[in-house]
Every structure is written in structure tokens, then in C-alpha cells.
Amino acid sequence: MMTYALIIAELTMTVSILLGLYRLMRGPHVIDRVMAFDLITTCAVGLIVLLSIQWGTAMYLELILIVSLLGFLTTVAFVFYLNKPGTDEPAKSEIRKTKSEPRQP
């Protein structure tokens, strides 16, 4: 029973990581991508938990702590960087304007 449960849980975490990658690829703004990255980091921590249950060791607990704190730190750093003025990504209309500008003269 344990092996089937582990397989089902690992498949579920893999599907969650793939859904997070879809949002990371698709997301309309940087903030969506930051949030998808947060989801992917937490799913990686969950995979480490599943592996340490499967192998029955307590050696990966430091890895769990370090990876989860690094994910939180990256999210805070992204938010701190994006909070500064002037770091916003340009809107799509501005990109089109700059691309079509050289054609006009």
C-alpha cells in the first residue's frame, strides 16, 4: 500500500510542477511568473519529502529546510526588486510602437 501511495503522490507532485511550468511560460506579467516559481519550489520540497519517506532516511531534512528558505528568499528578492520604480516591464502597445517606429519615416 505504501509503494502505491508513494507513486500516486509523486505523480501528483510532478503534474503540479508541470502546471506551474505552464503558468511560468504563459503568465501575462512578471508577478504571475514569480508566483509560479514559488509553487514549483514548494513542489520540489514536497518531492524531497516523498523521496526521504521512500528511502527511510532522515538525512534530507537539512535539504528540506534549505530549499524552502531559499524559495522564500527568492520570492522576497523578486518582490523587493520589482517594487522599485522604473522596473516595470513595458506594455505590449509600447513594444509595438517602438517596433513600428522605424518604418514610418
Added chain:
Amino acid sequence: MNELFTVLLLLTGAFLILTAAIGVVRLPDVLCRSHAVAKALTLGMFLMLLGLWVHLDDSSAALKITLAIFFQLVTIPVASHLVGLLALQKKLPRWKERPMDDHRKTEPP
């Protein structure tokens, strides 16, 4: 008994995390997505770490697992709250069919 408890905790946590991922893909708005991440992901990770604790049954690992649970419970809602605050400050386009909220300028008819 121990194994059954571990399996129940693991499966519940994994399906809560899957719920969070589906919410991140399918919800229409940054604030809605951060809501999905904050709640479902926190409870899912909490249950999975509890399953690890039940399975290991080791008193020397208890402190680290308690620390991991504490950090997960603190950091995921804080990160999601920061993302939502940034999205509110940047005035991102929001869901058009949302119900009434306090930040709407015009009076509803």
C-alpha cells in the same frame, strides 16, 4: 496503523498541492492565484511534513521537522501576501466579473 496514517496524510497533502496548481493555472487574476497558492499549498505541505514525521518515528528528527513545518507555515503566506500587495500596487488588470470590493472607485448602481 502507522503506515495507514502516513498514507492518508501523504495523499491528502499531495491532492491539496494539486488543487493549488490547478488553481494557479485556471483562476483568472493575480490576486485569485495568490489566494490559491497561500491556502492550499500551506495546508498541503503541512500534511506532507506530518506524514514524514509519522513515518520516520525518530525523536532526533523531530526538531528539524518541527522547524520545517514552522518555516513553511510562516513563509508561504508571507510570500503570497507580498505578491498580492505588489499586484495591488502595480494596478494590474483585474477580473472583470469580480464581486464588489473596497477598492472600486465608482459606486455600484
